[in-house]
Amino acid sequence: ADRLIAALGGDIKQIDGYGKGAIVGSAGELEHGALWHVPGGYAMRERLGDAKAIVPSAKKVGAFGSKLDVPLGHINAAYVRSHFDAMEVGISDGPRPDEILFCLAMTCGPRVHNRMGGLAADDIKAWDGLR
Template identity: 40%
Template sequence: MVEPRKTVFTRELITADSFGEPCEPVSRVAVSAVFRNPLAGRFEPDLSALFEIGALLGQQLAQQAVAMLDGPAVSYGKAAIVGAAGDMEHGGAVIHPRLGAPMRAAAHGGLAVIPSNVKLGGIGDSIDMPLGHKDDPWSFDHFDTMTLCVPDAPRADEIAMFIGYATRGRPIPRCGSGPAKQ
C-alpha cells in the first residue's frame, strides 16, 4: 500500500449562486492524496503498479469523502496532477482502470462514466475537476467543476490525485435537462 505524503479534504457548502440568489444548499467534497510516483523519471510500459495505487487509495478515501457530505452523493468526479518527472499516462493509470469501482460503491451506484481530468503540473498548480451526475450522463444541471490544488504539491516525483462528490448540481441551474429528458 502506498502511504500518501499528504491528504487534503476540501468541503464546500454553497447557499447562493454567483449573483447572491439563495439556492437549495449544495454540498461538495473533494479529497486529495499526494504520493510518490513509483514510475517517475523513466518510461515503463507496464503501469499496473499505478492501477493498484488508484484502487487502494480510492477505497480509503471515497468513504471518507462521502461521509463529509450533507446528504447522499448525487454527482462525482476525479482528477490527477502528475509532477514534471512523470507522464500524463501515470495520472490516467491512477484514476481510470480501478478507481471507479470504489467511488461508485461509496456513492451507492453510478451508472454514468465518472468525469475526469489529468495534467502535468508543478507545485501549487490547480486542476479543474469535472463533476457529473452519477447515474444520468445527460443531466446538464449536474455538469459542474471544482477547482482544486494542494499548495505544496505535486513535487516532480509525485502525483496529486483528487476525487469528489456533490449532493446536487450547480446552484439554480437553467440550461435544460439534456436530450435524455427532452
C-alpha cells in the same frame, strides 16, 4: 471514497454528482495520472450503490501549485446538464516532481440556479449511464 462520503453526511442517497482527477509531477508522465481511472472511478461508483454514469475526469502534468479543474457530472446519467460543473483542486507545495495528486469529488445537488434545460435528474429513464 469512504471518507468523502462520511464528510458529506454519510447518506449515499444524498450524493448525486461526482468527478475525479490527477496532477502528475514534472518527472512523471500523463499516463501515470490515467492509471487513476480504474481505482478512482470504480471505487466511487461501487460505494455509491453502483452508480451508472462514467466518472468525469481530468489529468495533467504540473509543477508546484498547479491547479486542476475536476469535472463533475450526475452519478446515473451523463446527460443531466444541471450537474455539469467543476471543482478547482490543488496544493500549494505539490506535486513535487516525483509525486501525484489524486482527487475524488462528490456533490449533493445540482448547480445553484441552473437553467440549462435538458434531461432533469427526476426524468432519468434508461438507466444506461447516459439518459
